[in-house]
Amino acid sequence: MPPAAPGALRRLAAAFTVDLSPWRGSRDFRLLWSAGAITVFGSYLTLVAVPLQLKQLTGSSLAVGLIGAVELVPLIVCGLWGGALADAMDRRRLVLRSEVAQGLCAAALLGNALLPHPAVWPLYLVAALSSAFGAIQRPALDALTPQIVAHDQLTAAASLNSLRWNAGAIAAPALAGVIATSAGVSVAYAIDLATFVASVLLMYRLKPVPALASAEKPSLRAIADGLRYARSRPELLGTYAVDIAAMLFAMPTAVFPFLADRLHADWSLGLMYAAFAVGALLTTLTSRWASSVHRHGRMVVWAAIGWGAAVAGAGLFSDVWLVLLCLVAAGAADMVSGLFRATLWNGTIPDELRGRLAGVELLSYSVGPQLGQVRAGGMAALVGVRASIWVGGLACVLAVGALAAALPSLMRYDARTDPHAVAMRERRAAEAARQREADPADPAVLAG
Incomplete structure (x- = not known):
């Protein structure tokens, strides 16, 4: 084998590994990623526990199926509204408040489950509210990523976020099923509440990400502007x-x-x-x-x-x-x-x-x-x-x-060569240069 071959094989092998550069380079990305990893597990607990409790209370497959129906409309309406909010206010604050709201939903489910005779209607109400708060939060979460990692690390950041989600999607449902069926739905809700407390504490440490001074206030017009841009x-x-x-x-x-x-x-x-x-x-x-x-x-x-x-x-x-x-x-x-x-x-x-x-x-x-x-x-x-x-x-x-x-x-x-991509690279490079001039000792300043 030629001397260059081992080096080429090492480079090929390295190309098929996980790129950890966003994790190493951005403190805020580490905080946000860790908070999400904790929340994924708790969310799967509730994802399993709510249908299980409905089955126990009603014995109706139709009643269980209606959970998806009550979640869909808030998802559609609040997803667009959440996008407008994410452009009009501090995204860190919006993510944090939404996380607190979802934690309160978990607390409501726990309180209902601990009653001598749990009611059915709170399960539907909380499912709708949780879907709404999640839809409000998600655009701000997605919009945060380009602001806390270097521009050339966006693909790696997307991969790490997907790694967190997919690892949770494999392991969490099995664990959630065991906990909800053996220990009871109230234990599942309590653990979910604890994961929200932990994620809120991590998100609280994120640096503020204020909106631009020229940002539009959330409105139907602002949403329409976004749709026109997409078009x-x-x-x-x-x-x-x-x-x-x-x-x-x-x-x-x-x-x-x-x-x-x-x-x-x-x-x-x-x-x-x-x-x-x-x-x-x-x-x-x-x-x-x-x-x-x-x-x-x-x-x-x-x-x-x-x-x-x-x-x-x-x-x-x-x-x-x-x-x-x-x-x-x-x-x-x-x-x-x-x-x-x-x-x-x-x-x-x-x-x-x-x-x-x-x-x-x-x-x-x-x-x-x-x-x-x-x-x-x-x-x-x-x-x-x-x-x-x-x-x-x-x-x-x-x-x-x-x-x-x-x-x-x-x-x-x-x-x-795409003009939009070129403009964003230049914008990120200029922002990083300004941050280096303002605080050259800050290790969190991005390279562009």
Whole structure:
């Protein structure tokens, strides 16, 4: 082997590891990441405990299903309003207040569970309120990231955030199920409340992130301005449209219980639900290479096509292990798409609009899966479970291909030359230079 070969192999191996530069370079990113990791576990506890308690109190599957319905409207309304708030006020303060509000929701669930005869209606009320506060908070959280990490570390930051979420999505539900079923829902709510206390204490240490002096006050007009900006950016619209199409046509989780029956493998149901997160986790654990990619739009398109193809395979194969492998591959492809969507968004949208556009993004990746569940279930009733899955996957491939053809600007996007990306890099570099002049000893000052 030539002497240069070992060095090349080391560089290749290094490209498929996790890039920790945002964690090392930004104190605020470490605080925010740690708070989120704690909250993920508590949130899954409540995600499991609320349906379980409803089942115990009502014995009705319809009553359990209505939880999703009461959460959807607050998500849509408050997501857009939260984006306007994120652009008009200190984002750190908004995130902190929303976290406190969600902690109070956990406290309300605990108080109801400790009553001699817990009531049903508080579960629906708290679910709606928690969805509203979460939707208000999410745009501010998303808008914070570009302000607390270096511009060239945005992909790595998105990967680390996804790593936190996907690791939680694999481990937390299993632990949550054990705690809620063995120790009781009141214990689950108490632990969730404790995680909110811990995350609030961490978020309190974040530095203020005040809004610009010229920031618009939250209003319908401000929301409309954000929507008009999104409309003026075809490549942004393309990322939203591709994600919605992928989730609408190829989100099969609603029929997983029936697919496990068709494959005569009831034991595989839990693995099916975990498979997407496993694939996504594998992507994030090997994501250092993503920071060297510049054509983010193309990666979004190809990853969405890969998602659809993998879902189609899950519907076509009759061997349960091949089905699970396809679902893992789908989760990996979806994570690739998510990484590059986040990088394109965070690397090109101005700070004064970032919150409102984050509200639009929240709708694009939240409403799509909800509609996809309806599509999968309805089509399964008409053509069968496996056909619903593979037809949906094929429809995703065709729809994403059509969108790529209709939106050439998405395929042409190059972060090295795109005027929006160039302007943001120059803006970040100027801000970092000003901060160095103001406080050259501050190790948290970003390099650009």
